[in-house]
Amino acid sequence: MTGINKRxxxxxxxxxxxxxxLTVTATNGRNYNLRPNGTLASYSAHGQSASFHxxxxxxxxxxxxxDIAHGPHGQxxxxxxxxxxxxxxxxGPHRGYLEHSVSYHGHDYVQRTYVHGGHSFTRAYSGxxxxxxxxYNYYPYYFYDxxxxxxxxxxxxxxxxxxWGWAGSPWFDFYAGxxxxxxxxxxxxxxxxxxxxxxxxxxGYQADAPAGGYAGNDATPPGDDEAYAPADTPITPEIKQMIxxxxxxxxxxxxxxxxxxxxxxxxxxxPQVLTPxxxxxxxxxxxxxxxxxxxxxxxxxDVIKLVATPADDATAADLVVxxxxxxxxxxxxxxxxxxxxxxxxxxxxxxxxxxxxxxxHAQQGQNGLPGAPYSAIAPPPRPSDEPPxxxxxxxxxxxxxxxxANQTETSVTQSAFSTGPQAH
Amino acid sequence: MNMRKLLAAFLFCGIAFxxxxxxxxxxxxxxVNDAPANAAVLKLLQVGMPESVVLDKIHSTxxxxxxxxxxxxxxxxxxxxxxxxxxxxxxxxxxVDPQPAGVPAASGPTLAETMQFxxxxxxxxxxxxxxxxxxxxxxxxxxxxxxxxxxxxVVADANQCRISYYRKGAQNGKITxxxxxxxxxxxxxxxxxxxxxxxxxxxxxxxxxxxxxxxSTNPPMTVLVLRQPHGEDYTFRFTDxxxxxxxxxxxxxxxxxxxGGNKDKF
Numbered sequence: 001m002t003g004i005n006k007r008x009x010x011x012x013x014x015x016x017x018x019x020x021x022l023t024v025t026a027t028n029g030r031n032y033n034l035r036p037n038g039t040l041a042s043y044s045a046h047g048q049s050a051s052f053h054x055x056x057x058x059x060x061x062x063x064x065x066x067d068i069a070h071g072p073h074g075q076x077x078x079x080x081x082x083x084x085x086x087x088x089x090x091x092g093p094h095r096g097y098l099e100h101s102v103s104y105h106g107h108d109y110v111q112r113t114y115v116h117g118g119h120s121f122t123r124a125y126s127g128x129x130x131x132x133x134x135x136y137n138y139y140p141y142y143f144y145d146x147x148x149x150x151x152x153x154x155x156x157x158x159x160x161x162x163x164w165g166w167a168g169s170p171w172f173d174f175y176a177g178x179x180x181x182x183x184x185x186x187x188x189x190x191x192x193x194x195x196x197x198x199x200x201x202x203x204g205y206q207a208d209a210p211a212g213g214y215a216g217n218d219a220t221p222p223g224d225d226e227a228y229a230p231a232d233t234p235i236t237p238e239i240k241q242m243i244x245x246x247x248x249x250x251x252x253x254x255x256x257x258x259x260x261x262x263x264x265x266x267x268x269x270x271p272q273v274l275t276p277x278x279x280x281x282x283x284x285x286x287x288x289x290x291x292x293x294x295x296x297x298x299x300x301x302d303v304i305k306l307v308a309t310p311a312d313d314a315t316a317a318d319l320v321v322x323x324x325x326x327x328x329x330x331x332x333x334x335x336x337x338x339x340x341x342x343x344x345x346x347x348x349x350x351x352x353x354x355x356x357x358x359x360x361h362a363q364q365g366q367n368g369l370p371g372a373p374y375s376a377i378a379p380p381p382r383p384s385d386e387p388p389x390x391x392x393x394x395x396x397x398x399x400x401x402x403x404x405a406n407q408t409e410t411s412v413t414q415s416a417f418s419t420g421p422q423a424h
Numbered sequence: 425m426n427m428r429k430l431l432a433a434f435l436f437c438g439i440a441f442x443x444x445x446x447x448x449x450x451x452x453x454x455x456v457n458d459a460p461a462n463a464a465v466l467k468l469l470q471v472g473m474p475e476s477v478v479l480d481k482i483h484s485t486x487x488x489x490x491x492x493x494x495x496x497x498x499x500x501x502x503x504x505x506x507x508x509x510x511x512x513x514x515x516x517x518x519x520v521d522p523q524p525a526g527v528p529a530a531s532g533p534t535l536a537e538t539m540q541f542x543x544x545x546x547x548x549x550x551x552x553x554x555x556x557x558x559x560x561x562x563x564x565x566x567x568x569x570x571x572x573x574x575x576x577x578v579v580a581d582a583n584q585c586r587i588s589y590y591r592k593g594a595q596n597g598k599i600t601x602x603x604x605x606x607x608x609x610x611x612x613x614x615x616x617x618x619x620x621x622x623x624x625x626x627x628x629x630x631x632x633x634x635x636x637x638x639x640s641t642n643p644p645m646t647v648l649v650l651r652q653p654h655g656e657d658y659t660f661r662f663t664d665x666x667x668x669x670x671x672x673x674x675x676x677x678x679x680x681x682x683x684g685g686n687k688d689k690f
Contacts, residue, residue, distance in 0.1 A: 105640070105642035105643070106642060106643075143665070145669065146452050146453050146669075147452070147453055147455040148455075149452035150451075150452035150453045150454050150455050151455050153451060153452050153454075154454050251452065252449050252450065252451045252452060253449055255449075255451075255452040256449040256450070258666075259666040260666070266447055267447060267449060272447065365466075365467055365470055366470075366471075371458075371463060371466065371467060371470075372455070373455045373456060373457050373458045373498075374458060374462075374466060374495075374498030374499075374501065374502065375455055375456065375494060375498065376455040378497070378498050378501045378502075379617055379669065380618060380619075380622075382619060382644075382646070382665055383619065384644075385640065385642070385643070385644045
C-alpha cells in the first residue's frame, strides 16, 4: 500500500457491494468508498469530497467554492468561483486564467485573461444556447478578406518546404516521437494544422512537464477502475491529415462567420463540428470515464474522435481515443467527455487557428512561405469589436489560489483521517 | 462549487443565439494568382528593395505585366513609387488595353449590371447611426459622439459612367454635411475599404490633430473611400463590412470598364 492507503480508515458501519467494494460510514457523517483491493477510492463529509487513485495519490477535491483535479501526469487544475461570480482557473503553476462576463458596445461577452509563462493576454467568447444550455464560443481577433481564407483553403500548387525552428525547444523535445511536423506543405490548411498542434503542445508543456502523477508509473499497477496507456500512441501523418481536412472546413466556417460576425456561433462554433468522426485535440488535462465505469486521463495534445452527434438532452458525448501519451487513456478506448470540455477544445482549436492566420497573413512571401495574391492580402484585416483587456492582477490571484488549494487538499485529507471530533 | 449557479450567473447577459443544427456553408472564393512579373515586383517591394533595383528588375523582365486597375492598386498598396508604376505601365501597356466605356469586360458582369448593383446597394444604405468613442492623448480625456449619415437618391448612370447621390451627415444632432455630390468613375484613382476609426484618425492626423483618436465605434463601421486626383475623396459608410467589400469590388469593376484608374501616361 502506498500514499493515503497506508492510513487506517476510522471504524464505522460497513456495507459490502456486489463487486466486493466497500462503503464505510464513520462518525461525524464521514463516508468512505473502498475498492475491492482495499484501496481508498473516495471520501465525503459535510459538502466536501475527495477521490483517490489506486496508488493513493489524490485525484480530485470538491468543496463549496473550489474544485481541484489532478491529471494523469501530475497536472493540477483548480477552479474557484469568486464572490463576484467570476471564475479563476489554474492550469498549472503560474498559469491559468480569470473569466468573467462583460458587456461592451451593446454585446455581452465572457472574457478570459490568461497568464502563461509570465505573459498575459485576453480572449473573448460570446454565448449561445445549444440544447437548452449556454456555451461560450471563441471570438476571433481579426476577420479577413474572403480571398485570404480562400488562399489558405485551396492548394498552393507544389508542396512548399518549411522549417519551424522548433528543434532544441524543451517542449518539442518533450513531445519527441509523439508529434512531428511535416517537412513540406501542400496548402495553408496543412501548415495551419502543424501550427495549431505545435502551439497547443507548447502551451500545455509547462502543465504536462512536471514529473510525477499517478499514471505511467510501472511500479504501481492501475486499479480495476482505472485505465492507463502502456505507451505513447503518436499523432501520425494520417491523423494529422484528418485534422488538416477539419482545418480546411473550419476555414470555410471562419469565412462565413467573417461575413456575418453576429452569426459567428452558428457559422463557426461547436455545433458545426459535432458530427460523427470529427477529431478534437485536447487542450488541457481532463479526467474522463469509460462506459464500464473506468477512469482515465487525457493530456494536452491527445486526439479523440466523436462517435456520434450527442442527443439533444446529452451533457456528454462518446469519443474514441485516437492518439494519446503513455499513462493517458489508451488509444481505442471509448470515453465520455462533457460537452463543455468539447467546447473548450473547439475554442482552443479556433484560437490557435486565429493565431496561425495572423502569422500566415504577416509572413506570406517570407521565410519560405509562398506569397499570397495581393487581392487576398491588400484589404487590411478587420479587428473584431471585443472588450478591452482586464486590469486585475491575475498572476497574483493564481498564486494565491495555488496556496489555497494546497491548504484545502491538506485540510480535506486531515479531516478524513482525524480521530477527534470534527469541526464544521 | 456549484457550476449550475455559475452558469445561471451568466444567464443575465441576455445571450442572443439559439442553435440547433449544423449549418452548411460554402467554401471561400479561390484567389487568382498575381501575374509572374507582378509577383516578382511585389516580392521586391515587400522587403523594401531600393527603387533603383526595382526599376532595373522591371526593365529587364521579358514577362508581361498585369496593368489592370486591381493589379495597379495592389502594387500601390505594396509601396510602388510613381516611377515604378510608370515603368510597369510602359512595359505592360502593349498587352493590356483599357476597355472603352460601356463595353462589357471579357469576363464578369456588364457595366449596366454593375452600375445597377451599385445603385441598389448604396440606396439601401439609407440613414444609419453610430457612436464614436474618442480619446485625447494630451490629457487622457475621453468623449463620445453620436453620428448619423444618410445616403439617398443614388443614381449610377452607366452611359455617363457617373454616380450621383445626396448625403446628409450630423454629429450630436448638428448637421455637418447636407449636399448633392457626383463623380465620374474614370476619375477614380484608388478604392479603399477600411475601418471608419482608421479613416477618421488618418483625417485627424492629416488635419493637425494627431492627439485626437477615435478608439472605436459602435456598431463597428466600415468606410468605402473613392480617391480622386488632388486628394479629393468620396466616401460611403457601412454597418456591414462584407457589403462594403462587395460594393468596393463592384466599383473597381465599374472603374475598369469605364477606363478609370491610374491615368499616368508613360
